[in-house]
Amino acid sequence: MKNLDKNHPIEIYLNENILIKGLLNQIKYINIENDFETFYNIFNHLNEVDKHYTRKENQLFPYIERYGWETTTQYMWTFHDQIRDELKQIKRKIEENKFSDITFMIEDLINNMNHMILLEETTLFPNAINSLNNTEWQEISIGDKEIGFMIDIEDKNLKNLAKTKKLEIEIDAISYDEDFLTPNQVNLIFKHLPLDITYVDENDRVVFYNNGDERIFPRSPGIIGREVKFCHPPKSVDQVLQILESFKNGKKDSAEFWINFKDKLIHIRFFAIRDENKTYKGVMEITQDITDIKDRKEEKRLLV
Incomplete structure (x- = not known):
């Protein structure tokens, strides 16, 4: 992918993917029974992926659908929900102290989340970059900030975009x-x-x-x-x-x-x-x- 401006929506997605892959790599080697606290903290951080998926569903998908990518977005949304369900099931097992079931469930979760990253970085993101114009990316940035991120975003330009007001029409009542x-x-x-x-x-x-x-x-x-x-x-x-x-x-x-x-x-x-x-x-x-x-x-x- 071509060089992106700082805090471009796709750059943020890619940085979040780096974080996700790091968390998946960590949790893969942790025995929940021997180190519950570490496992639980990493698992909770992984649940933040909902922000990543929700931004795609409500921000990126509407724009790329204008260019005929409805099938791709619907498939990915279904895959998002599958991963969300897996996270919920693992959380339920943790609450029930059924740790023996979690090992195999974590393996499936890791495989599916890594596969989603692969789909994003080889198909969704490149096509979005090639299709959307600068105005559309600015509009996406504004809405992205309303939903939130997995990582800290500190950028004055992004904040200023979020503060951009719609055309004000003077109407008394x-x-x-x-x-x-x-x-x-x-x-x-x-x-x-x-x-x-x-x-x-x-x-x-x-x-x-x-x-x-x-x-x-x-x-x-x-x-x-x-x-x-x-x-x-x-x-x-x-x-x-x-x-x-x-x-x-x-x-x-x-x-x-x-x-x-x-x-x-x-x-x-x-x-x-x-x-x-x-x-x-x-x-x-x-x-x-x-x-x-x-x-x-x-x-x-x-x-x-």
Whole structure:
């Protein structure tokens, strides 16, 4: 690959790969029963690979899909999820003190993570570099910073990019059905809502997400304009598309699920959006962490 600027998104991926390979090489030779603390610390560091994969899924993939690489991105996303599942299974074995099972599981994990690095460095990254232009790389850098990295990134140019503001239009207030709000007030409301909102238009493209401080599922600017079928893990895409179809044909107006995610109970709801003529205008996805409220049965009327 050609020389890259400091903290170019691909350079960061490559530096993270160096870290991943080093961690895999270390954990390969550690006996968990003889040196549990060292093993556990390295394993926890390896779990940071989720940031690496999440940046690819939400930032890099949307851009290379514009150049016809949808099959590659979907295959890699499936592979990401396989590695994530392996990490979860090993974590479960650690919590259950079933150390004898972990040795073989670690071998599979090492092989799969090294294979992913090979796919990235021989196929994905070279093709991305040859396809994307400087403007696209700058946009990716901004969204990458929102998701985070496995390594420390200290670069003034990257920070300045993240602070770049969208074109500001002077509007005193916007009329809504019941009131007038300034754009700043609208942004503050969405930012402080205790839930995640994503809006997909009638053409199945993402046009909005709220950017709260503690999102459950990561979102970044790269998904705006992306087809919704590429915004979900491949294993759940069919179900999402079925929901959208049921909304479009008028058979349903809502759907909901509960899932366990990172030791939390997550409530996911989909609502069909229709105008005053009942014409389908898209779908709103609302995601909320209900871990702390699911078992509450009594009223609370006093502020404590």
